[in-house]
Amino acid sequence: ACGSDDDASTDTTTGDGGEGEATEETSDISVAMVTDVGGIDDKSFNQSAWEGIKSFGEENGLEEGDGYDYLQSTSDTDYNTNLNNLVRRDFDVVYGIGALMKGSVEEIASQQTDAQFAIIDEVVDLPNVASVMFKEQEGAFLAGVAAALMTETDKIGFVGGMEIPVIERFEAGFRAGVAAVDESIEVDVQYTGAFDKAELGKTTANLMYDTGADIVFHAAGGTGNGVFTEAKERKEAGEDVWVIGVDADQYEEGQIGDENVTLTSVLKGVEMAVVEIAEKTLAGEFPGGETTTYGLAEDGIGLADSRGAIPEDVMTQIEDYKQQIVDGEITVPETVE
Amino acid sequence: MSFLDVLYFIIPSAIFYAAPLILVAIGGVFSERSGVVNIGLEGLMVIGAFTGIVFNLFFADTFGGATPWVALIAAMVAALLLSLLHAVASISFRADQVVSGVAINLLAIALSLYLVKKIFDKGQTDFITERFGRADVPLLSEIPFIGPLFFQSVYLTSFFAIGVAVLAWFIIYKTPFGLRLRSVGEHPMAADTMGINVTKMRYTAVMISGALAGIGGAVYAQTITSDFGHATINGQGFMALAAMIFGKWHPLGAMGAALFFGLAQSLSIAGSSIPIISEIPNVFLLILPYVLTILALAGFIGKANAPKANGKPYIKGER
Amino acid sequence: MEYVVEMLNIRKEFGNFVANDNITLQLKKGEIHALLGENGAGKSTLMNVLFGLYQPEGGEIRVHGKKVDITNPKVANDLGIGMVHQHFMLVENFSVTENIILGSEPTKYGVTNKKDAAKKVKALSEQYGLNVDPNEIIEDISVGMQQRVEILKTLYRGAEILIFDEPTASLTPQEIIELTQIMKRLIAEGKSIILITHKLKEIMEISDRVTVIRKGEGIGTVDTSGTNPNELASLMVGRNVLFTTEKGPAFPKEEVLDIHDLVVEDYRGVAKVKGLNLNVRKGEIVGIAGIDGNGQSELIEAITGLRKVKSGTIRINEKDVTGLKPRKVTETGVGHIPQDRHKHGLVLDFPIGYNIALQTYYTSPISKHGIIDYDKINEKAKQIIADFDVRTQGPHELARSLSGGNQQKAIIGREVDRNPDLLIAALPTRGLDVGAIEFIHSRLIEQRDNGKAVLLISFELDEVMNVSDRIAVIHDGEIVDIVTPETTTEQELGLLMAGHHIRDENNETEKEGEDQHVE
Amino acid sequence: MSNRVTNILVPLVSVILGLLVGAIIMLVSGYNPITGYTALWNGIFGDLYTIGETLRQITPYLLAGLAVAFAFRSGLFNIGVEGQLIVGWFAAAYVGVAVELPKIIHLPLAILAAAAAGALWGFVPGLLKAKFRVHEVIVTIMMNYIALHVTNALIRTVSDGGDRTELIFTSASLRSEFFQNLTEFSRLHYGILLALIMVGVMWLILEKTTLGYELKAVGFNQNASEYAGMNVNKNIILAMVISGAFAGLAGAMEALGTFQYVSSKGGFTGIGFDGIAVALLGMNTPLGVIFGATLFGSLKYGALNMPNEANIPLEIVEIVIAVIIFFVASGYIIRLLLLRAANKKKEAK
């Protein structure tokens, strides 16, 4: 791996020495990641990233700890330290998971020019950083199509966490998907201003279902927990309501007894992206300085198995849209105009 | 949305939002009425939420539909035990009560997350399967107007919270225990000369606050989040503290304040569905509940009178 | 003769300090037994031992001849011992009844039975002629009334032995007379009383025997009939003393304070000062005599800028100070010894030195350009502590831990040292022992002799008569008459204070001051 | 035993007891406390880098602690430090990105902006307390949420819908090449000096100025303060404003030192709330705040190394911190025990 014991003497200016050295031990590389405040079990991208790291590690017979590992951050001041700690432990690739880590990856990567980094959901323009972006809007588009085809009330809800670009990509794609099916379907969009206020998610979903929506797509992290709770309660009371999950397959969250309120989930292939970078590095082709964008075409974005909630004929229509996007016939907008 | 629709949405949502706050704020009323400041409410809620969820997960098979209720008892006991720590510090050890409360808050979240990691080997628990359900109250829900406002698809826990508020009012203002409790918070030395055991009263009060805060936390977690993680309880304890002060340390006042917070909160959510209001930038709706609270407070001229001996350790013979 | 209570060789220590050293006090059944001593002599401590608030380090207590161990006030209550404390033990926002039943509440199905309790209180109050309304809230009733509630508390619990710790310190003359009658009635009912007071006159009037303590040590017990005030005073301080205030004639000069048609409202918006006129000249002491609650507090607060003036004018040294902020008033040359030393007079958690600088901390030489020099504060404090005989370990001691008398001396030192043209002294000797009172009186007279004006507010006729050059009697917010001590009598003052002029003296039933708010 | 000695011993004993409790918990749950504490130690003092980072972590705690302590000394409980810090953070970052000026103007301007924003956020509860007697605890809690949402919206506006601002111009940065070279590229910045100066400022205000005298007097007894001619309302407002300014400066530390930008926040930073603990650990005195912030900052920062080096959940350190605070609060009992121990020793002699 890369020497970091002598990092005091490392030049701060960006050099591009990163790539060459990494290939020293091609047969055996180690990988580690820094989570954001969510932790490796946030049922979201931290979790999928960790699953990626783990599966790569296990596949290559690595030990947890030396071969692969993660560090959790308790606040955004911790990112730098955690990244640094992993670099010092000589991991060959250190992943920063989440857009919030951009600043820290940038900073550490420009100091530790011998180390290799990867960042998810943001672009860091440095030769020793591999950037991964997702076209969330494409997945959200399909979710919008599914919702529009499935709704019986012609009203659909979208609950966002904070008004930040990632979430707005979800909103934009979702709206576009719905509109592609039927312009007249109303999409009720609400931002709760937080990713951790389940009571707001619940009350917002309550209002949406009350005012006639029967499907709610959430891109709101922990706030989305409240959306699920509300839907489950309604399902129990006999209402036919649905939730579309986000980031990971949220089927489990929707389970009540034998029923389930999860229509489908928009999947973000963080796991796959993480593994791909690791494998490339293993092969001596660490994609430093590059930005890999995963969309429907790359299978980096998609819809989760609906487990029968979405009937076959609807699935075919969704597939159809998917194909059009992959073929470039439809370009999904990234922002709401 | 028509005005009536807005009302039918806002009122039940307010009650739903307020329920856990009411319980916790009343816990605070007991503690502070006895003269012990309790800003550890947040931490006590955390322990309650944690215990409630963990208990629920482990015993859902044993207790079935009754699990959430039994979990409340577990949460109550756990938070009560933690509140004892606050009691020992602030009553027996004459600690600064604010400091001790801060310690309780830090300890609760650290301890419960530590335990979650130990037990589940991850940062949050699984989802519970047995939750508090909503139901229509038979007969009452049929009443026009009143029915949909208060009795249709409601949580039993909301009635429970309101019941606790009324019961607390009764205990504090109608029973000898309440009289003694208040006397200890106003003038402990006077109470002492009347043969009242100040220490015992204060311990009891702090333990009641722990019990209620624990229940409040467990109600919150089992009706709203369905799991427990680092962000499950984040600030509700402080909102309860605010409700208690806003309500002038009176159980029904605290209930009113909590309902007011709920009202403001659901108003801000309903706002975006009301045509004209939805034109306003979202941030104004987001801050609406807090601004409303401040305005309401400034409008309620006349200061809130805290119990006189609140926050002061009782030392025999000191003047 | 049977002793109901015997405290034998009691010793009480606070840390290294011995507050009670080998004190013996024996109370006979049916007597009023006075306990006398200087401020800080250990009287309250001894009584708190008897009441179970403190545990003695030595000695024993017998009740009806039986040795007892009074571990807490509940035990004392059960033994029939009740205490009316120096600082009232009342919950201010509770009703009279609630205060009385606290700790032994009657219940009905677990609910406090306030109705029955109130009836019982009412009955008890009538039995002893206390005239207390069970439903009033404590903070709304006068100090005298509050004291009766304290007495009722002990009677309600069936006390046979009553301890009164300085009960008359904060009462008006009328209330003192009534209290004396109440005590006599209690004795007639077979109760026994221990009475702490600094007023030798009272001791001579109503006690049967006197126990004197000095600096924590028991000096002995004498029969009241066989002693006199001078002997008691000498026993108390341990040397021969004659407590009389030397005072020469006054030579009043130009006017310092001129109040014209002043109207002031209390916090509820009720007028308490109603068109008052008054002037005070250099070189004289004007005493304001009156029953508590007749507008004295509002008057002082209006003069000193602490309270808004509704109408009328206040001039000091010819300058209109109406509505000025307290600091502006102070700077025109006003000193103010406030009525409540704990509420207004001192920051109890500040060192006594800081407190002595409370009015001058921002002026040169203590402060320059907003920078404060604590060395200068301490210098000043040391000087005042020495000049005014404030007994304290030094300027760094917290004001809280000084005795009331010494706290008062510090306040007086602070105000007098600034040499104000007008010194307002409100109840300056409340709760102090005779020595301290004498000291304070002589300082007030000294101010006058230095050509300064002094406005003295007092509820005690003695004080007003001894110290003032002119006496303005206040009643219902107005000065009803101005008299001189040489030409008036206590009787006449009493009547004026009650609002009658000599002409309509038959009209005595008017009840004044009872529903007044006491600050 | 003299008072001064116990005053120093109490926190020391508390720290030891706290670590002891932590060790027991580690033992019970199957970790090796020695490994754990070694990791903690290395996380704090391991090398120059960690020392630099520890100091950096201490910096905002110093200021947040001062903010809480200052209000406390004036009889006010400022739970709003969090919100004041957030607006300060934003203000500093905004000034940092909005204009480019010579450093000598730019940096002070950004710092002042932070202080002013925090002061404004403190002014509101101060004014409401002074004018309407509204309890500052409720208002400051509400102001925290308002700060959070408002700054998020402002960040969106200034970053064209993004979730963070650009990096500030170096002319507004507190970063120090000297410190970075000294500490192997830690983020230690000149803010620590500013924070220490502010400790001195608070001490000066409280102990050397008439304003400080007034603030303390008002904190203890408003009636007596009014009697002494102080403007109680002015002092209440001023206390909150100064407290808010300290909190705003804590925000400046993050904006101009640690992060160089401000990003949308999903929740509170926690620094403001931790400031309460810091202040109380330090008995609300300026010097005490240094102790509190050092302890708090070191442990919090060092904790990160526990999962890294020893695979122990870092919550253990939070538990230790809570226990330490608990014991410091219970100083009375520790004093009593110390006194007894000392007496026994004397007797034995």
Ligand SMILES: Nc1ncnc2c1ncn2[C@@H]1O[C@H](COP(=O)(O)OP(=O)(O)OP(=O)(O)O)[C@@H](O)[C@H]1O
């Ligand atoms: N709680 C206490 N702790 C320490 N010392 C005390 C305490 N209470 C009283 N003392 C000491 O005991 C002495 C006697 O106090 P005490 O209150 O009995 O005086 P007193 O005779 O009642 O005075 P006064 O006439 O002013 O009421 C005081 O000088 C004081 O130093």
Ligand SMILES: Nc1ncnc2c1ncn2[C@@H]1O[C@H](COP(=O)(O)OP(=O)(O)OP(=O)(O)O)[C@@H](O)[C@H]1O
């Ligand atoms: N808790 C205490 N700690 C130390 N000393 C005390 C304490 N309580 C009382 N004292 C001491 O007791 C003495 C007398 O107290 P006491 O309250 O009886 O005074 P006082 O002159 O009657 O005061 P007041 O004017 O308040 O009635 C004082 O010298 C004071 O130092």
Ligand SMILES: [Mg+2]
């Ligand atoms: Mg006394």
Ligand SMILES: [Mg+2]
């Ligand atoms: Mg006295």
